Amino acid sequence: MEKLDTISRDILNFIDAHDNYLITAHMNADGDAYASCLAMAYYLNTRGKKFRIVLNDERPDEKYQFLWGWQYVEQYSPENSYAFDAAIVLDVPSLKRIGEPAKLLPERQHCVKIDHHPYEDNFAAIQLVDTQASSTSQLVYEVLSRSEMTWNLDIATLVFTGIMYDTGRFSFSNTRARDFEIAARLVPYGIKPHDIANRVFFSYSLQSMKVIGYGLANMESHLDGKLAIIFIPYAVLKENPEAEIEELANYSVALRTVEVGLFVREPEPGFFKVSFRSKGRANVNRVARAFGGGGHEHAAGCRLKSSYPELKQQLIEEVGRELQRITTPVE
Ligand SMILES: [Mn+2]
Numbered sequence: 236m237e238k239l240d241t242i243s244r245d246i247l248n249f250i251d252a253h254d255n256y257l258i259t260a261h262m263n264a265d266g267d268a269y270a271s272c273l274a275m276a277y278y279l280n281t282r283g284k285k286f287r288i289v290l291n292d293e294r295p296d297e298k299y300q301f302l303w304g305w306q307y308v309e310q311y312s313p314e315n316s317y318a319f320d321a322a323i324v325l326d327v328p329s330l331k332r333i334g335e336p337a338k339l340l341p342e343r344q345h346c347v348k349i350d351h352h353p354y355e356d357n358f359a360a361i362q363l364v365d366t367q368a369s370s371t372s373q374l375v376y377e378v379l380s381r382s383e384m385t386w387n388l389d390i391a392t393l394v395f396t397g398i399m400y401d402t403g404r405f406s407f408s409n410t411r412a413r414d415f416e417i418a419a420r421l422v423p424y425g426i427k428p429h430d431i432a433n434r435v436f437f438s439y440s441l442q443s444m445k446v447i448g449y450g451l452a453n454m455e456s457h458l459d460g461k462l463a464i465i466f467i468p469y470a471v472l473k474e475n476p477e478a479e480i481e482e483l484a485n486y487s488v489a490l491r492t493v494e495v496g497l498f499v500r501e502p503e504p505g506f507f508k509v510s511f512r513s514k515g516r517a518n519v520n521r522v523a524r525a526f527g528g529g530g531h532e533h534a535a536g537c538r539l540k541s542s543y544p545e546l547k548q549q550l551i552e553e554v555g556r557e558l559q560r561i562t563t564p565v566e
Pocket residue numbers: 267268326351369370371401
């Protein structure tokens with residue numbers, strides 16, 4: 236707690252000492268990345284600071300447009316000109332996973348990092364990194380609740396949405412008492428949890444549902460039912476380019492017998508994105524790292540070029556090794 240007080244104070248002083256901010260997060264921004272970026276933007280705005288939120292992603296995820304400050308989210312473009320004297324980098328442990336906007340970071344002593352992923356790059360002089368935190372939005376709450384900012388429905392919705400997203404509606408293994416405490420403080424500002432849940436988790440197009448259905452209908456079980464794989468090939472994605480199917484990652488680990496679930500998609504022929512989910516015992520961060528990716532112990536990802544049969548075989552082998560590790564008694 237004392238450490239949190241000190242780092243929060245450092246971050247708030249840092250913000251008062253600079254004027255013109257880059258805010259960025261990991262590529263393929265999710266609910267926590269958007270919410271934590273916008274919550275910091277909200278605070279900077281109350282302090283009269285200039286900021287731009289620059290992300291790697293081609294298309295922002297429109298379902299988050301109900302959030303305060305949505306209009307500030309922009310895509311990096313080499314044709315734009317950028318000039319920042321400071322940066323706040325959220326929900327991302329490495330320069331690689333920021334993508335193109337990593338080029339825009341000022342020197343280390345003018346960067347702040349707030350994150351809950353296992354530590355990777357040392358690009359910020361001031362760092363609030365806590366892998367026990369459910370979400371970066373929770374950490375942003377810890378900082379902003381130590382500021383003089385007046386809380387209202389807008390900022391409360393941002394923090395609540397980020398925590399709700401990253402905890403899977405307060406149900407994933409990262410959910411802590413602290414998340415319920417914060418939620419209990421935020422809801423009285425007028426938040427309607429069911430409304431945010433509907434916007435974030437239940438706002439599919441029919442097309443998306445059909446692709447999710449394809450994924451479920453073709454789900455495979457391996458390693459005695461301990462591994463499930465859902466694969467959406469390029470041909471299906473090409474037919475349904477707008478489909479929102481990320482929930483398939485969570486379905487991959489929803490089978491009763493499963494320890495590890497994989498959701499594999501092929502956005503370009505021969506290029507694959509893999510989401511790894513653990514039901515609790517397997518460390519999928521370790522598995523994802525074997526493929527050049529990473530993330531959290533119970534949720535991770537990677538992207539790579541391969542052919543599907545070859546990739547599938549390697550994934551099964553690597554998950555098999557991790558399952559071996561968790562079932563071998565330590566003497
Ligand atoms: Mn996060």
